[in-house]
Amino acid sequence: MGIRPYILAETNWLALKQTQFELAILPWAATEAHNYHLPYGTDIYEADHLAAEAAKLAWEKGAKPIVLPTIPFGVNTGQSDIYLDINLNPSTQLAILADIITVLERQGIHKLLLFNSHGGNNFKALVRELGLKFPNMFLCVSNWFKALENADYIVEKGDHADERETSLMLYFRPDLVLDKNQWGDGKAKNFRIQAFSEGWAWAERRWSEISEDTGVGDPSNATAEKGERLFKDVTLKMSEFIFELCKADTKDLYA
Numbered sequence: 001m002g003i004r005p006y007i008l009a010e011t012n013w014l015a016l017k018q019t020q021f022e023l024a025i026l027p028w029a030a031t032e033a034h035n036y037h038l039p040y041g042t043d044i045y046e047a048d049h050l051a052a053e054a055a056k057l058a059w060e061k062g063a064k065p066i067v068l069p070t071i072p073f074g075v076n077t078g079q080s081d082i083y084l085d086i087n088l089n090p091s092t093q094l095a096i097l098a099d100i101i102t103v104l105e106r107q108g109i110h111k112l113l114l115f116n117s118h119g120g121n122n123f124k125a126l127v128r129e130l131g132l133k134f135p136n137m138f139l140c141v142s143n144w145f146k147a148l149e150n151a152d153y154i155v156e157k158g159d160h161a162d163e164r165e166t167s168l169m170l171y172f173r174p175d176l177v178l179d180k181n182q183w184g185d186g187k188a189k190n191f192r193i194q195a196f197s198e199g200w201a202w203a204e205r206r207w208s209e210i211s212e213d214t215g216v217g218d219p220s221n222a223t224a225e226k227g228e229r230l231f232k233d234v235t236l237k238m239s240e241f242i243f244e245l246c247k248a249d250t251k252d253l254y255a
Contacts, residue, residue, distance in 0.1 A: 006055045009069050021066040022246040023111040024104050027051040028093075030074030030118035032085040035161035035186060035215030037178040038169055040084065042161070044072050047117035049172050050144050050235055057239030063246035066109075071096065074118040079207040082214060094126050101134050111245060114141040119159055138250040147237050153226055158186055158217010164230065166219035171227025183220065184213025 003010050005019070027047035034042040047070045055065045072086075075093070079085040088096075097114075104112060114123050123141045131139055145164070156163045161184075169177050188211045195201035207214060 004052065004056065006059045006065055007052060007067050011066075020064065021109055022064040023066070023113060023242065024109050025051055025055060025065055025067045025113045025115050025242070026100065027067065027070040027115040027117060028074060028121055028123075029070050029072055030076060030086075030120060031072055032074075032076050032079055032118075033082050033214040034165065035184045035213045035219065037180075037183040037219070038161050038166060039173075039176045041072070042165060042169060043074070043117045044070055045173050045176075046144070046165070046168055047115060049168075050117070050231070050238065051115045053231070053235040054238035054242055057235060058242040058246065061239075061243050063243045065113075065242050065246055067115075068100070070117075075120040075122070078120065078204045079214075081208050090122075090126065093121070093123070094129065097126060097130060098133065101130060101137055101139070105134055105137055110136055111138045111248075111250065112140070113242070113245060114139070116141055116143045117145075119143075119145070140245070142238065142241065144234055144238060148230065148234050151230060151233065153229060155221045156218040158188075158215070158219075160186075160211075160217065161213075161215035161219060162186055162217025163219050163222045163226070164217075166222035167224070167227035167230060169227070170222060170224040171231055174224060180220075184215050186213065186215030186217045186219055187211070188216040 005011050005015055029043035029047040031040050031044065033040060051067050055067045058065055073088045075090060076085045076087040080087065101112060116123065127139045127141060154164050158164070166177070189209070190197050191203070196203055210216070
């Protein structure tokens with residue numbers, strides 16, 4: 001594969017001495033059960049592959065993003081009783097982000113994109129607080145799994161270890177996906193209180209009470225071909241966003 005100059009973990013001091021980046025990208029994932037058939041690191045693999053490809057496409061158009069190493073742990077407070085689901089509290093995420101932003105600001109990189117790969121991570125409140133603390137930084141968040149919510153080739157919609165995630169893993173890490181006869185059906189219970197199901201009220205789901213296999217969404221229609229198509233569609237859309245961020249004047253963002 002060779003060294004990718006937009007991946008911090010692969011590039012080197014010789015190259016960095018001669019480069020000025022326009023945007024730092026911090027992929028943030030989670031380590032948690034994904035139905036029976038997908039690895040605990042599913043969100044990590046998705047973050048690594050999608051962020052790298054999106055940055056590559058933007059780089060090839062003339063942007064200068066740098067992808068930081070993926071944070072492998074996320075907020076898993078609703079899965080505290082599921083074996084080895086690793087939780088980072090939001091306050092811990094705040095501390096980690098503050099330290100990383102301090103480094104970026106000191107070294108002249110004033111834009112940071114949080115490339116979120118886990119539904120339990122909610123960075124809005126953290127970005128609001130850190131934006132006051134670091135007024136010279138432009139902080140923003142993306143959720144790749146919402147970039148193409150209405151892909152017409154995904155038959156069964158879900159939000160965890162579903163057809164979408166299973167297809168992606170079948171595309172770029174099929175060696176980590178169990179045989180189809182071991183997949184759970186991803187059947188999940190909904191709240192009895194209607195407001196929570198409608199989305200205008202919110203309460204955290206207790207994962208072990210809503211899903212027997214930890215999945216939410218039937219993965220049975222997943223294929224590697226769908227995964228490849230989804231990968232290309234999502235990374236193209238994300239790359240356009242990354243390019244715009246790199247070239248944007250943060251003092252002139254509104255029309």
